[in-house]
Amino acid sequence: MRVALDPVQVARARGLAASAAQPVLAITREHTTVSIERAVLRMAGLEGADAEGIPWVNRLVDAVAEQVGLQHGVALPVWDALAAHRRSGVAGGADPLLTLAQRAAAGSVQFRIPQGRAEGSARTAALRAARGGVRRVDRQRAVRERLLARHPVEHQPWVYLIVATGDIHEDVPQAQAAARGGADVIAVIRSTGQSLLDYVPEGATREGYAGTYATQENFRIMRAALDDVSKELGRYVRLTNYASGLCMPEIATLAGLERLDMMLNDSMYGILFRDINPIRTFTDQHFARQVHARAGIIINTGEDNYLTTADAVDAAHTVTVSQLLNEHFAKQAGLEDWQLGLGHAFEINPDLPDSFRLELAHALLARTLFPDAPLKWMPPTKHMTGDIFRGYLLDAFFNLAGVLTGQGILLVGMMTEAVVTPWLSDRDLALQNVHYVMNAAGRLGEDFTPADDGFIATRARHVLDEAVALLERIDADGLLPAIADGTFGLMKRPADKGRGLDGVVARAEGYCNPVTEVLDEPRPAPRVAGPRP
Amino acid sequence: MRVALDPVQVARARGLAASAAQPVLAITREHTTVSIERAVLRMAGLEGADAEGIPWVNRLVDAVAEQVGLQHGVALPVWDALAAHRRSGVAGGADPLLTLAQRAAAGSVQFRIPQGRAEGSARTAALRAARGGVRRVDRQRAVRERLLARHPVEHQPWVYLIVATGDIHEDVPQAQAAARGGADVIAVIRSTGQSLLDYVPEGATREGYAGTYATQENFRIMRAALDDVSKELGRYVRLTNYASGLCMPEIATLAGLERLDMMLNDSMYGILFRDINPIRTFTDQHFARQVHARAGIIINTGEDNYLTTADAVDAAHTVTVSQLLNEHFAKQAGLEDWQLGLGHAFEINPDLPDSFRLELAHALLARTLFPDAPLKWMPPTKHMTGDIFRGYLLDAFFNLAGVLTGQGILLVGMMTEAVVTPWLSDRDLALQNVHYVMNAAGRLGEDFTPADDGFIATRARHVLDEAVALLERIDADGLLPAIADGTFGLMKRPADKGRGLDGVVARAEGYCNPVTEVLDEPRPAPRVAGPRP
Amino acid sequence: MSRVIRPYGDATGDGMVQVSFTLPIPHDKRAEGAAAQLANRMGIDPALVVHARAMGPDFTFFVVYGRVNHLVELDKVVVVERDFPLLAPKEVNARIKAQLRRPLVVVGACIGTDAHTVGIDAILNIKGFAGEKGLEYYAGFEVHNLGAQVPVPELVAVAGEVRADAVLVSQVVTQRDAHLHNTEEMTAAFREAFPRARRPVLVVGGPRFDESMAEQLGVDRIFGRGTTPAEVASYLVHRIVGEGRR
């Protein structure tokens, strides 16, 4: 099902988004961040943490930053120091990078920005290390493709469920139960505090609040558990986490290494909802998306969030604008259409007359604007109350709108949305809701053809017009000022404020990032696609 | 919204229904029943019961039947005896009919079938008495019209709610709460046993099982309570009960006298689901419908019930056949289109693929076949389970089908359908469900146009074809044999079996029923209509 | 499996439950406090009153979530387990034929004013239930299904006439404990009409019966929600044929 849009207006919207994004992309190319540099080390295989739980990548990057700064990137000083180690016969053990980090943490390493021949060999060694990591990512992608061929997921939308106990060992049985109940995608929500941590916690964790820490070990545990259940069910169950917050680039890297399948990754979410500095966020995001592109990961953007703070009717066009920006940023980072789980949400006040028709209009607008992207459709949250019966009802209409308008990824709503993080039984009930709607009314779209001049199509075109008008303003005034003004989600975020700004570093001439260099090398086309739109 | 049907096939279906009903109508014209005769006395104003709770109308009719039989009707012997009373100076008191009944019960009255002059004056007196009753009915109808003009109900569907505590004094607050919550129609369900009682209980009652006895006093109490709340709300709240069971004609009469607004009244329900003799039922039904026609009461037929015992897909066409028969019988009794709340129900197994589309097809078939009738749309019951959340979900889709297909009277489903008779809170939650659906998606029909050759229209035509085929068989073999065969609801009911057969009496030459005679007199056209289709 | 468990919300042992109810008081802060009090008395602590809605001026509906303090002791769970083997129709017929040497006579009915025949029909009619054929399909049973709203005296009379081995009664309406009252009336009538040894086996069924109340109600067995014909057939064989009754 589609709505009729003016192709000239659509092209104009895309053009304006590209033009508005341009200056921001330029800025990201001129900067690096502590987390990008740590991601380089993670890609090179540096794992683990010290006795206080501070990861070795943090220790090493901090040491480099302190001694020589990060403007050239961490790679050159680190692989230069590794070479020096080797030369001076320091026992590198099985893992010379780890040894280096440990020694650097103890203050026993002297870093420098290598020059000339030394620079050349450091760069080559770093590239080799990075390529090793990227190969691991490629292998995981190949494994996914193989498993998907064996246990294909043919239907759409993909049913997406959240797990959020805070304890990875409770998450596992809940995720498996959800998969058995019909989930195609499991997302392990992160603990409330994690996005503001400037390091990625280590190991299996059991102490999250309203979510479980994203750690490499937790990723592994959950991916293995879902592989088991995928085999049991003959259906590959995807795993999702959040490449967001101060460690976005690292988490993206870990996701590629541990075969996560989708990642929440929005170009502005961290700015707006975590008060992370805009430059930090955009810079981190570009790197993270390059890694996602390589890993064959589908990103999910976060436009739904705007509608939890702004009104879903008044601000409908801000969702469209953000989707267009997210699309452009993503394409620039190498992501393809099938990897763009652009977000939107069923958040219109249910007491508003014709609310369901308005939702259909908004959902169809996105569907028509992005015909090849697997849209991510988010359930009602803001207008959910403790009335769990009403909640179950709203979720049913959300599901109906989802199947009618061909959404690719359906995040299943919970009747307890306003009460608790989802219980096991909430998830089961929610799945029954989805399955009833899909089975009973899934093909209703065939009977349903909104008239070109009807309420729904008219509303969709109106929102597009508003989006174009806003993009014109943003293009004229700049995206960063628009963000500072509260354009998105009513949150005002100036470019010089926010957390993590001190982790942003202007690149010097000769800046070296072996990971992006490897990612920029030409490679064969991918084979797996998202849910068919 | 309509589906395209072949007008020739529609006309054929109606013609066959008329032809199949013909022999049964002939039989009803040749019979009377104890309850019809009691209804005559009730219309003439005879109320009350003896010390054992046996109503005076029963006492009097039984006395007449015993002495002279009922083949001439109760009117001639009774008004003849009244005249004799008067002549012989027996103190008639304020209420000579009551006095007569009391004396007859005591065995002190000698009845005869008056002849010649005596017959003429008995007939005239009886007609006068009947006309008095019919005038009361007319006055109530006028009151309803006045109240409706003052407190109009403009929207549709009318929201119909059941009250079923068994205690009229609990029913009242619950009905008022429901009206305040948005109910347009309150139905007080009857106690389980009442349909098989061959008398109408007296007075206010508090001891029903799963329903409250239908009594004249209970009717009055509830109508007064709803009049109060109608005034409070500025919206006339209709009252419904059941003209069914062994006392159908009397209850119809009481409904007219006490200004009930709608009555469940099906031509076959009593036969199929209460095992009442077919001749008794059809005969009672014709009289009852004549009274309803006069009272401006909307009848609700009971096709939904078939789908609780038979399968809603396999037996879909039996619903259509029964609707056509109900329509024909009703028209023959003087009811007009706006008074025909023809029944159907959302009872397809929800696990069936495309179940919702099938429901839409069936609902649209009825809507298209009976464009001027205020269809009565019944909620899921059979496939409801103790899973109240799933129940709430199914009810939502029932509501959606109802508003999409323009149903006139929406009987609101309860999430506790499989558990208990509705609780106060069930009703409130159910109303919220209806109101959400109506408000959010009520006008979705404007965007929704099932294609002429699509799944929905094709299914609707298929059911119509099946209905025509069945009507051909019924027309050929006879309606009574079809009922005996289990055609409707899989219940097999031979014409010579069933309860109440001994209350059926073949009319003699000169049979007199003053009520039907008055009803047959010409009168001005009615002014109030049902929910606009 | 642990013998002592607690409800599971989203973590082992968290004890979380959901409750809803109506209180006959207007909605205000006190009403919410009253709801919390009731939840506390039910053992829920802390009790979160997450939803309160006025239903007119006199009633308020509540949804409460919270942790219940009670433990579930699996060892103390009372349950009527099937204490007889589940037989295939063939075996049922064979055992009746071999041991009883005549059909086992069954009378079925909805008694009192209950007209819900679908349940008893599911057990008795050929069509059956959940893919299993009903008792009429079995060669070994002679079935007399009296249908709906059968008065108890009539049931007793028919049972005597046809020399019923078993009487199967369905009760679906439970408001004001109608099913319990009707069952008690029925068993009393059978006790009165038959000498103990000749009384047919009395079985009642329906979706809202508590299966452990058989003794209390004076019946031999109660079957609840979702009973299948084969269970009933097997029980009758076990009870009547297996024990060589009569």
Added chain:
Amino acid sequence: MSRVIRPYGDATGDGMVQVSFTLPIPHDKRAEGAAAQLANRMGIDPALVVHARAMGPDFTFFVVYGRVNHLVELDKVVVVERDFPLLAPKEVNARIKAQLRRPLVVVGACIGTDAHTVGIDAILNIKGFAGEKGLEYYAGFEVHNLGAQVPVPELVAVAGEVRADAVLVSQVVTQRDAHLHNTEEMTAAFREAFPRARRPVLVVGGPRFDESMAEQLGVDRIFGRGTTPAEVASYLVHRIVGEGRR
């Protein structure tokens, strides 16, 4: 109104309630018995297990209906009633001006890792809540809204700097009692940093707080679900201006 009431299903005094929960056991008859046992222990008798659904091999979800034996004693209901007059913005401003002779200084924040600012914004921002303007709109208040995820030490420092009369803290995430732990941490820090007499009035709010726990948590007042700005403004006037504090 009667002082002792019971839940109302469809008749006065019937005591009917609905309960749902999950037990960590596979679905079978014993599980249904276990569900009934739990309901019984909650005071529900008879308890009808009307729905049981296996969620995988290890868990079963239940819906139970039944009559609860407990009474609700309205006299014993504990409730935090509004014990101060509800003032219009004009009055609030007038009383602050007349009695305090300077704006009343308020600091607001979501503390800990909680980023749910909508609630505190509803109270503080001009936009307000439920048609009422927030405290920023009042001439009488000087509002410092620190936003989301404010560490407690930072909150204490700002409160000192701006000489806050009141500190308003929002807590929305309640899993594992996060809101209680964070509140306790906050009050402890204020107790440590300020002498008793100079400590700002401490107010917490959020949808899942129990308003009667103020003392236990060491705050002056708790505001729950659906609080409006005027209530908070009126409380602050009553507590700070009305009592002539400072």
